[in-house]
Amino acid sequence: MADPPILPPASPPRQQNGPINPITGTPPAAAAAAAAGNAAAVSAVPVATVPEKDRLPKEGDEIVTEAGKKYKLGPVLGDGGYGTVFQSQDDDIKIAVKTEKFSKSQLKIEIVVLKAAMQANCKHFCELIDCGTKLKDFDYMMITLLGKDLHKLRCELPERKFSINTALRIGIQTLKACEELHRIGFVSRDVKPGNFAPGVKANRQSRTIFMYDFGLARRYIDKNNQIIGSRKEVGWRGTTRYGSLNAHKRQDLGRRDDLESWFYGLVEMTRGTLPWRNIVERNHVQKAKENSRLAGRVQFLFETPSQYDKIFTLIDSYSFESAPDYKQINKYLVEAREDRQLRDRERWDWEDETVSTTITTITSFSDKELRAKHEQSK
Numbered sequence: 001m002a003d004p005p006i007l008p009p010a011s012p013p014r015q016q017n018g019p020i021n022p023i024t025g026t027p028p029a030a031a032a033a034a035a036a037g038n039a040a041a042v043s044a045v046p047v048a049t050v051p052e053k054d055r056l057p058k059e060g061d062e063i064v065t066e067a068g069k070k071y072k073l074g075p076v077l078g079d080g081g082y083g084t085v086f087q088s089q090d091d092d093i094k095i096a097v098k099t100e101k102f103s104k105s106q107l108k109i110e111i112v113v114l115k116a117a118m119q120a121n122c123k124h125f126c127e128l129i130d131c132g133t134k135l136k137d138f139d140y141m142m143i144t145l146l147g148k149d150l151h152k153l154r155c156e157l158p159e160r161k162f163s164i165n166t167a168l169r170i171g172i173q174t175l176k177a178c179e180e181l182h183r184i185g186f187v188s189r190d191v192k193p194g195n196f197a198p199g200v201k202a203n204r205q206s207r208t209i210f211m212y213d214f215g216l217a218r219r220y221i222d223k224n225n226q227i228i229g230s231r232k233e234v235g236w237r238g239t240t241r242y243g244s245l246n247a248h249k250r251q252d253l254g255r256r257d258d259l260e261s262w263f264y265g266l267v268e269m270t271r272g273t274l275p276w277r278n279i280v281e282r283n284h285v286q287k288a289k290e291n292s293r294l295a296g297r298v299q300f301l302f303e304t305p306s307q308y309d310k311i312f313t314l315i316d317s318y319s320f321e322s323a324p325d326y327k328q329i330n331k332y333l334v335e336a337r338e339d340r341q342l343r344d345r346e347r348w349d350w351e352d353e354t355v356s357t358t359i360t361t362i363t364s365f366s367d368k369e370l371r372a373k374h375e376q377s378k
């Protein structure tokens, strides 16, 4: 994946008692024993014999969850900042298992986001199948298996850009994903093509784009549904190429910043390039982004639908607190499709010819439907 995100400093190593299990909400055995006054159980783990921490699993290992369910780890699907993602199997459904080093894990926030997304029936998020902790070694979560991310898929194409039909459909679905994330109360702070991927053909989800990787996500509304005010200067978050101007200014990020990052990604996927593609120095990237509002605007939006200009203006008009008008942005994208008389039934760029004729008549399965189907066939 191009441009890894800058992660916030890892949280300090967790205490001996270990974390609260993110899925069950229960403390680990030693902490539970201590809470129950069982001093012997606590002192049974003397400091000198504390096992080495932060050992990630490897292909072929088995993860046994607290409930006793076993997941055998298959091939590595990808490496992240603090861990590894493996392919695995949940009965006969192929799934992904994301693991992160115990002391550095950001999985807790990811799990909170995915649980909220499931509760709200969001369409563009992985299902959280299972999760837990291998004490002191790693945290893990079992989620829907996805295909290659949009950055990789784009780079495999001859001109490193999607067809306009695919690009606009991606635009519509990734916008919806951002809207869903915002609706459940979170901002991503790392929206980029590499954090979106279509589902897999086996699940009939290859025409649904999923948003993933919420390691930098943050709640933007409080318990009373009020927007948490900007903390002003908070340091850099996100990925240089797609970061908003506010991110460059190290400001607190809100919904509008996710959309600005989304828009840079959309332009890149449509044109195959961004003016700051080859710039490494972050301050120079900021200058290039500022110029894309001035004399460089024409170059930035060269050969993109005229509606992109309007979307850019709209996003730039928002403040930290603004509720973006997703409906209007979606309308612009649909209008761009209508101008070109694009049809939804046409093949997506990553589908092979043989699929397109059959898949157009089949609606895709949601994760819930897949699971119900599986239960029925038992």
Ligand SMILES: Nc1ncnc2c1ncn2[C@@H]1O[C@H](COP(=O)(O)OP(=O)(O)OP(=O)(O)O)[C@@H](O)[C@H]1O
Pocket: 001, 004, 005, 077, 078, 079, 080, 081, 082, 083, 085, 096, 098, 126, 143, 144, 145, 146, 147, 149, 212, 213, 215
């Ligand atoms: N559900 C999934 N299905 C298939 N592959 C996945 C899935 N989740 C993650 N991957 C693969 O693992 C890689 C790393 O995952 P992810 O981006 O979630 O981790 P990360 O630690 O947050 O990474 P980064 O540091 O790049 O942001 C991805 O680029 C992708 O190739």
